[in-house]
Amino acid sequence: MGRRDNIYKARIKILVHELGIEKFAREVEDEWLQMRDSALTTR
Amino acid sequence: MFRVAIPTARCRRAIAAAGACRAPLTIAATGISPRGRTSVHWIKLAELPGCAGRSRRSRIHAMQTSGNNTRNVTSDQWAGVAPGEIEDPRIWSELLRQYTTLHPESRSCHASSNSPSRRSDHDRRGDQGARYRPAPAQERARRNRLRGAGGGGLGRTPFIGKTIKPFVHGHNLLSYVEAILRVYNQ
Numbered sequence: 375m376g377r378r379d380n381i382y383k384a385r386i387k388i389l390v391h392e393l394g395i396e397k398f399a400r401e402v403e404d405e406w407l408q409m410r411d412s413a414l415t416t417r
Numbered sequence: 418m419f420r421v422a423i424p425t426a427r428c429r430r431a432i433a434a435a436g437a438c439r440a441p442l443t444i445a446a447t448g449i450s451p452r453g454r455t456s457v458h459w460i461k462l463a464e465l466p467g468c469a470g471r472s473r474r475s476r477i478h479a480m481q482t483s484g485n486n487t488r489n490v491t492s493d494q495w496a497g498v499a500p501g502e503i504e505d506p507r508i509w510s511e512l513l514r515q516y517t518t519l520h521p522e523s524r525s526c527h528a529s530s531n532s533p534s535r536r537s538d539h540d541r542r543g544d545q546g547a548r549y550r551p552a553p554a555q556e557r558a559r560r561n562r563l564r565g566a567g568g569g570g571l572g573r574t575p576f577i578g579k580t581i582k583p584f585v586h587g588h589n590l591l592s593y594v595e596a597i598l599r600v601y602n603q
Contacts, residue, residue: 375601376601398600399581401603402582402593406592406593406596409592410589
């Protein structure tokens with residue numbers, strides 16, 4: 375989703391600006407739900 | 418790159434200390450940033466531990482920040498001792514830096530992913546406008562409760578970071594940051 379055509383635009387801030395915070399948050403939440411209980415969880 | 422955080426209120430003394438850290442290095446170029454830190458470029462890895470030790474003895478802190486990874490670039494000079502901080506944010510920063518160094522999701526980004534670390538509600542360094550892409554951690558109500566934010570950045574296109582998730586438990590920090598990177602890399 376992030377831009378690759380321009381190094382100055384290859385930033386999450388640009389992606390959030392283009393997608394909107396609600397859609398970006400939804401995408402992150404969907405991705406995170408799949409890996410929430412993975413080995414990445416620290417105790 | 419090796420960033421040394423300088424308390425601006427103690428600037429003369431701290432810059433002298435930073436200079437003392439740099440002095441014995443074989444090859445290094447040093448620059449002073451208006452964000453309260455000095456950066457030592459092209460430091461040799463073998464010389465890095467000694468430089469970090471000299472920083473510590475001068476009562477300033479420093480961190481290695483090269484490579485494509487998620488790291489604390491704001492290098493808050495008061496991190497760990499600032500009033501209102503619930504816990505030392507440098508632990509979280511270092512955990513993230515080590516985890517994301519050489520991580521494939523970080524490698525596929527054009528540039529490194531920058532993350533300010535702040536563990537108090539007071540944004541004393543303007544971290545919300547700091548140049549970061551996944552900004553994972555800010556203390557909310559108590560220890561191990563973080564707020565996920567992203568989309569902030571200064572530079573040529575300044576944005577204020579927005580809250581993505583109001584609460585992320587500390588033990589989910591790595592998976593949450595990776596989820597942000599994965600969305601970006603899709």
